Amino acid sequence: MRLATLRLDGTTAPALVSDATATVIEGYSDLSELLTAPNWKTLAEQASGRTIDLADADYAPVVPNPGKIICVGLNYATHIAEMGRELPEFPTLFSKFKEALTGPYDDVIVPAYAAAELDWEAELAVVIGTPAYQVSEADAADYIAGYSVINDYTMRDYQYRTLQWDQGKTFEKTSGFGPFLVTDYTLGTRIETRLDGRLMQSATTDDLVFTPAKLIDYISHILTLQPGDVIITGTTGGVGHARKPPRYILNGETVEISIEGIGTVRNTTIVK
Structure with a gap:
């Protein structure tokens, strides 16, 4: 569905x-x-x-008012390798706020003061459908409403101003989210990013270190996940910041992120 x-x-x-x-x-x-x-x-x-x-159809963010958006950093083996880090023992968690969400095909309007190091991050989003507290990995699938596509659009200069990442991850209306919530999905399909048609990221979702089930197990032992809450599961290798030299999103460029079997978000950056 x-x-x-x-x-x-x-x-x-x-x-x-x-x-x-x-x-x-x-x-x-x-x-x-x-x-x-x-x-x-x-x-x-x-x-x-x-x-x-x-x-x-005019699509809004697929789940526009989540109570919580919990993001996972460094969760694809390929991305961990390109960032020069070791595989983590536990998930790296941070937050995004609902004000950061925008429609899957909306323009992303970026203030000029934040436009120096704009980056893409193709991510699988997991949406909770049933209250989940202290849920085991084995039972986690029963608490998932479905899956969607999101761009964890990132201002890298803001992200690395401090050891805490949130400030670079949650700028107003920058994260294209949707278009669909797909209730049945199996890990292993292709996840890709294209910048003005050029392939920048390409992997499969079974490269995740911590699967959705493992993340629900871990997070729900910290707090209750409520219906409509969103877990963003991390990005794969190929982000602009890790390239040599770095490649950032420029004014007027379009980022398209697709996950096979779920859908595509496509957002053009406008710097003002």
């Missing part, structure tokens, strides 16, 4: 997506609200509201 949050008539609505159309799931403002309903999956499957042609 594929779900989305669509912009409609000045507001938003969750929708069930088929090959060519989306059907509104009535009574809820977006997927964040829908996922708080214990029977959200049944409500989605039985969607019977307004029908939207996908060619005319």
Whole structure:
């Protein structure tokens, strides 16, 4: 099943997506609200509201109001190697805030003072569907609503101003997120980034050091993961900052991030 949050008539609505159309799931403002309903999956499957042609769809961030966005750094073996680090024993966690999210096809507007070292990070996002506290790795799949695509868009100069990364990871409306929440997904498909059509990152999602199940186990032993919370699982090798010389996103360039079996986000950077 594929779900989305669509912009409609000045507001938003969750929708069930088929090959060519989306059907509104009535009574809820977006997927964040829908996922708080214990029977959200049944409500989605039985969607019977307004029908939207996908060619005319305007996608909001797929889960626009998560209570928590927990990011994982250094979680692909290829990326760890290019950064000159050893495989970690435990996940590296940091936060992104919901204000950083933007639609999967929206322009990313970057203030000129933050535009020196703009970088892409293709990432698999995991969305929680059931409250999860002290969940084992073996049971973690039962707590996942679905999977999506996100660009953990990064201001590297801000990121490395201190030992804490958050400040470079959560600039306003910079992280394209969506377009779909896919409820059934198996690790191992291709994850790629293209910058103005040029391939920059390419790997498979089974290169993750800590899988979604392991991350849910680890994080849920710290705090309760709530429906609609998002875990961003890390990026693979090929980021611009690690290149020699570094290659950053320039004004007017488009970053496209795809995960086979889930979807694609495509955002053009505008520096103002």
